[in-house]
Amino acid sequence: MTPRTGISEVKRQVSGAIAACQEKKAERLSVLQLDKEHGGFTDYFVICSGGNPRQIQAIADEVEEKLEGSGLRTAHVEGYKQAEWILLDYVDFVVHVFSEKARAFYDLERLWKSAKRLEPAELIAPQRKPRAAAAKKTAGAKPVRRSRKTKP
Numbered sequence: 001m002t003p004r005t006g007i008s009e010v011k012r013q014v015s016g017a018i019a020a021c022q023e024k025k026a027e028r029l030s031v032l033q034l035d036k037e038h039g040g041f042t043d044y045f046v047i048c049s050g051g052n053p054r055q056i057q058a059i060a061d062e063v064e065e066k067l068e069g070s071g072l073r074t075a076h077v078e079g080y081k082q083a084e085w086i087l088l089d090y091v092d093f094v095v096h097v098f099s100e101k102a103r104a105f106y107d108l109e110r111l112w113k114s115a116k117r118l119e120p121a122e123l124i125a126p127q128r129k130p131r132a133a134a135a136k137k138t139a140g141a142k143p144v145r146r147s148r149k150t151k152p
Contacts, residue, residue, distance in 0.1 A: 010092045011123050013072055014044050017088075017095050018120045020066040021048045024059040026097070031123060032108070032115035044093035045112065049103050053083035059097045060086040 014031070021029055026048035033044055050056035057080065064074060067090070076089040084102040088095040096108060109117075 010043055013067065013070070013090065014046060014093050015123045016066050016070060016072075017046050017063050017090075017093070018123060020062040021046065021059055021095070021097075022120070023066075024050075024055065024062045026050060026059050027100075028103075029120050030109060031118040031120055032112055033118055034112065034115045042089075042092060042094050044118075045108060045115070046093060046095045047098070047103070047108055048096070049098045049100050050083075051100075053099070056083040056086060056097050056099060060088060060095075063088055063095050063097075 018029065018031070027050065029046070029048045031044060031046055034042060048059065050059050060077075060080060064077075067073075072090060074088050075091050076087075078087040078089075079085045084099045085106065086097040088097070098106070
């Protein structure tokens, strides 16, 4: 985590990366929370697979596009042309998009076995309506009048 980025901000960014991977139907999505004491150079790894080079590139493109939309740019990208293992480095987290063959060969989950495994749902924040928007909707609504008459 960089000094300017808070924990909840990093989680929000990782959540955006996860959502982008899911949007492009990434397979076997996993998240590792790395421990600085055990050699972790970043806070999180987002790891997923694509079925073919085109899908692998599409997943990487979607992650970059979604995060750039929120003002976050990659520090470094590797492997895009080959589309066997695309690495998107965002400093506080790294997104790895693999072909199944490369993922099995490098096996990052085994290599970083000391990392805490997280379910993607643990980092994805539930979508909530902003309070101001909800207040505006109810402010203009007319009150419902209910009859006090009872049915015979």
